[in-house]
Amino acid sequence: MVPSPPIVECRDVEKRFGSGPLVLDRVTFTAQSGDFIGLIGPSGCGKSTLLRLLAGLSPVSAGHLRIGARPPTEASAELAFVFQEPTLLPWRTAAQNVELPQQLRGVAPSARAAARQHALALVNLGDRGAAYPRQLSGGQKMRVSLARAFTLSPQILLLDEPFGALDEMTREHLNEELLTIRESQAWTAFFVTHSVAEAVFLSNRIFVFAANPGRLHREIRIDLPYPRTAATRRSRAYQDLVAEISHLLRNVETGAPA
C-alpha cells in the first residue's frame, strides 16, 4: 500500500523573532491526517509559536513547513484556531458568534444557518444559540468557541490550551466531547496543554518540547484504544503513561538527563 502523503511536513524549522534568540531550533516531524498531537513542554519552549507557524500567522525563519504540500499562508482556509480565551463578541449571541467566520467569508445566510445549527448541536448547545456570552458558563463559552471553529470544516484544528482556564470536571467532560466529535469529523489536531493527563487522554502522539532553545525533545506514541472514556482514565495503562511522561517532563524542566 502506498502511504498517504503527510498533511503536515515540518523539516528543520527554525524561528526567531527579529534579532532575538532562537525560539525554535530545527523542529522536524510529519503529521498524518487524523493524528491528534499533544504538545507539552516547559513555559516558553515555543509551543504556541509552533501553532502560529502552522497557521501561517508568523513566517518560519529557516526550514521547510508545508500544510498539504502548500506553504502555511496558502493553506489558511483549511485551518481553524481555538484559543484559551473563548474570544466571543459580547454583543452577539452564541449563534451569531458561531456564524461570524462564515459571514466574513461571504457565505450565504441559509448555508450559514445550517452550519451554525449543526456546529452548536455538535457541542451540545443546540438550544442555547440565542444566549449572549454573559449568560453562558466558562465551559459553555468554550463550546461556542469550538463550534465556531467547526463551521469552517477545518482539516487542521489548532488548539492552544483551550480548556486551561476551566475546572477539572468541565475539562474532562470537554475532552470526552472533543473525542466524540472527532469520530464524525476528519480534522487533524495540534493541542497545546500543560496537563500531561489531558495530553495522554486525547492524543495518539505526544511531542515533548525542551526549552532554550525550544526544540522537539521526544515523541511518545499513545496506543490506548479509541474511543477513550472515563474508564480510560481509570485504566492502569493510562495512569502509567501519565506518570512516565510527567517524570520525563520534570526532567526536561530541570535539565536532568532523560
Ligand SMILES: Nc1ncnc2c1ncn2[C@@H]1O[C@H](COP(=O)(O)OP(=O)(O)OP(=O)(O)O)[C@@H](O)[C@H]1O
Ligand atoms: N511576537 C513575539 N515577539 C518576540 N518574542 C516572542 C513573540 N512570541 C513569542 N515570543 C517568545 O518566544 C518564546 C516562546 O513563546 P511561546 O509562547 O511560543 O512559548 P510556549 O511554549 O507556548 O509558552 P507557555 O507554555 O508559557 O504558553 C518565548 O520566549 C516568547 O517570549
